[in-house]
Amino acid sequence: EKYREGEPIEHNWINRRGSQDFSRLVAYQDAFQPGARRYDVGERSNFALLPMAAEALRQLIDWEVGNVSETIGTLTDLIEEKAEGLGIMTTPKKRRVRHMIGLMLGHDAPDDLARRLTTHNVFVSVRGESVRVSPHLYNTERDVDLLFEILERVAG
Template sequence: MKNLRKELPLLSTTNYLNTASSGLLYDSLLNFRQNHDQMFLNNGSIFRENQQFFLNSVRKTVAEFFDNSKGDTALTPNFSLGLNTILNGLQKNEKILLLNDDYPSINFAVNNKGFEVCYAKIDDELEHNIEKSIKKHKPTVFIFSLIQYINGITIDLDFLKEIKLKYPELLIIADATQFCGTKIFNFSTSGIDILGCSGYKWLLGGYGNGFILFKEGLLKKITPSHYVVASQNSNYDKSYTNLMARFECGHLDTFNFGSLKHSLEILSDIGLSNIEMKINELASSAKNQLNELNLLEEKVVKRKSHSSIFNIKGDSFLFEKLTKQNIITSLRGSGIRISLHFYNTKGDIEELIHALHRYR
């Protein structure tokens, strides 16, 4: 595996356990960004003449990375903007299933648009709770985070396939911002209809980029009929009126989306299988050691599989102590969130455990 730690100067002075908040900038990405702006500086508008060819290459890279060759791939500055565009196109009589305490960009966005909403509880029986809510409330849409941002609880991907088989008319929309870049994922064979992601966390793409993946035919299905009619009858350039334009209106920044493309290529070179193996090893080690200290929620301990995001028992006092020791974490929910990416090491975990013994 390529040792990206050599390109991450922050790791030489800091125990960075905070990728769930923000991924890191690394040397070769910095070089790309500097070269990009140098060419813009030297060429002005000429630099943008081939932007559509370049952005098409970004879409192709994203689609290949997640195996979405048959579906549509839209570029969006972030997941939240993409989700709100989707919600604006849904019929107001849709009934939407959410997870309680899910990411506010999901739950608030749905609730403030006036949809009828039902919920499933996030605990060690998450999948059972979801199916129970589907049977009871009969939602038409299910929107959720694949990995919970507060404590790292992860929905079983095989369960989503089963749900899609049992309830084929249920529109399944997933926020994968805390998931993409942590393991091999084949969108085309998943039970997910629409998947969105911001690129600044586990994909290491920096801010201002993201994407939405649609299964074949779904982009048209969720586009309001009046938009379809208007686009068909319009005399304007089709790039302004096609179905993709609803998500990609206005200019797209080649700096931001070029950063995403660069990082996807780097992650591909490293190998998603290698990344997944390393993250799984770190997550297993961290879960065992944190559990021995009785620092994890019971619902996390009981889960058969888990991500590399953990919320440990602790307050702002402990958080400040860790920060002073250059151990970077986040205050989330009722505790302290840590998150481990492939550039972390078991030594990082040992340093955290040693600090927890000292300050608890």
């Protein structure tokens, strides 16, 4: 609720009130679009991306959402298992989605953990005292093993 009138990070023409009325684009507005539209960053008007988006949707239909969820879910389950083996708390399975998992490292985690991991080509999102891991279809069980090998090395 509080974000409906929030301040967007990006200030561009398309997230301004009335920007959908192309005949009045020169009547520039300081006010933002209402609701979530205020956070748009120009993706609606990037027509060059439409063929790629359409192809991505066709690919997803071909793979089937359930198969994608199961494949990625197998990796997040493995991440949970390995984390628990190291005493790292995770977001409980019943409280998370299949495509990502949080590893709660606590306040002892290095402040520059994301940078340290990146130097080893491990890309995760640090959220406070937690690490959000979002495997993709190209990731493998070996990638999960490497994640924990490197995590132990740089965070321990």
